[in-house]
Amino acid sequence: MVDITAQEIERCAPLDGVRTASRTSGSRIGFEDVSVAYGGLTVLKSLTLTVHPGEIVALIGPSGSGKTTALRVVAGFVRPSSGRIMIGDRDVTDLAPYDRQIGMVVQNYALFPHMRVEDNVAFGLQAQGAPRDVIRQRVPECLAMVGMSAYGKRYPRELSGGQQQRVAIARALAPKPQVLLLDEPLSALDTQIRRAMIDEIAKLHHDLPDLTVLYVTHDQTEALTLANHIGIMRDGEMQAFGEAQALFRHPPTRFAAEFLGRANLLSVGGLTAAGPGEARVRFGGAELLARNPHNLPEGRDCLLCVRPHHMRFAGEGAVANALTGVVQSVQWQGDVHNITLTAEGESLRMTCVPMAVPPALGDQLRVCFDPSEVTLVPEDAPRG
Ligand SMILES: Nc1ncnc2c1ncn2[C@@H]1O[C@H](COP(=O)(O)OP(=O)(O)O)[C@@H](O)[C@H]1O
Ligand SMILES: [Mg+2]
Structure with missing residues (x-):
């Protein structure tokens, strides 16, 4: 200052x-x-x-x-x-x-x-x-x-x-x-x-x-x-x-995830261990698989960090880590399209290559992300 x-x-x-x-x-x-x-x-x-x-x-x-x-x-x-x-x-x-x-x-x-x-x-x-x-x-x-x-x-x-x-x-x-x-x-x-x-x-x-x-x-x-x-x-x-x-x-806190690279942070619950360094969590009705590099314990509520550029369109078939959201905004920026969705009351930003026919406001969109690219992050401890 x-x-x-x-x-x-x-x-x-x-x-x-x-x-x-x-x-x-x-x-x-x-x-x-x-x-x-x-x-x-x-x-x-x-x-x-x-x-x-x-x-x-x-x-x-x-x-x-x-x-x-x-x-x-x-x-x-x-x-x-x-x-x-x-x-x-x-x-x-x-x-x-x-x-x-x-x-x-x-x-x-x-x-x-x-x-x-x-x-x-x-x-x-x-x-x-x-x-x-x-x-x-x-x-x-x-x-x-x-x-x-x-x-x-x-x-x-x-x-x-x-x-x-x-x-x-x-x-x-x-x-x-x-x-x-x-x-x-x-x-x-x-x-x-x-x-x-x-x-x-x-x-x-x-x-x-x-x-x-x-x-x-x-x-x-x-x-x-x-x-x-x-x-x-x-x-x-x-x-x-x-x-x-x-x-x-693998940001260690919410603040780190938000400050370094504007991550999407979803509140998830009911953590259970999956493979080595991985865990399953619940997000509304969906079960999601993610990296757990900070070894958060079973049962823990936490945040799922997913970067906008790691979100993809899921198509129709059965896909791991899929969510359905409603399109809130679509913005073309020349080299990318930025799309904002809401899913389970939370806002999700995705960045993708420009599309000839982008989704329209209010469309339902199925998106997914690779488990190896999403990380569980503890909620920051209360401050004061
Ligand atoms: N010479 C000073 N006298 C009194 N307060 C100061 C002085 N320099 C910085 N501060 C205060 O210390 C805090 C940290 O400031 P600073 O190190 O300049 O932050 P940053 O570089 O991250 O913006 C701020 O609250 C600022 O107001
Ligand atoms: Mg300064």
């Missing part, structure tokens, strides 16, 4: 070239039971998280969930009220931002407006007292990494948003930081540029495999495309953490 500023970026420029020169090949970021409070209100609650060297971890979550605070505490802009921050094997909790060897990129670019692009990129190197010939070599190198070689003489105001963000990335990488912190770096850009930039960040990370990245976003596409692991934040707590695909396929 509170953005990181240009002044703060300035404060993480390393002042001491000797320490920067001792950079190891990649460094882990460790949160050890870290809490942060503002004026007595705890906004980050006992966060324990490791970002392994060379890995991208994305923190996603709604506005106000504590994502930026998590980055600020790694950068050293805010002190934890308890716990430790580690970078590599160093406890950096008490170090100033400029002693932490981090690079940072934020949503609003935070370039220095009075400096040309090349001076922005040179800033961190100059602050650490790098020799002039090192700067002369490194600045074009970094501009080339982000495809901005032709723009060194321009001022930030003469660049588009996407170009400014490329420069901000070049500026962050110029002093060869051990870790890169990205705070919603693409959320000020329009959709098409954002897609292109996701590809570029992925390529950049491929070219700099030792760089350890903590990437904050509220956009699931960015998180799923870029991150090895994803943490889902809610009200200052990490609600769920896991390998990106596993978290998407």
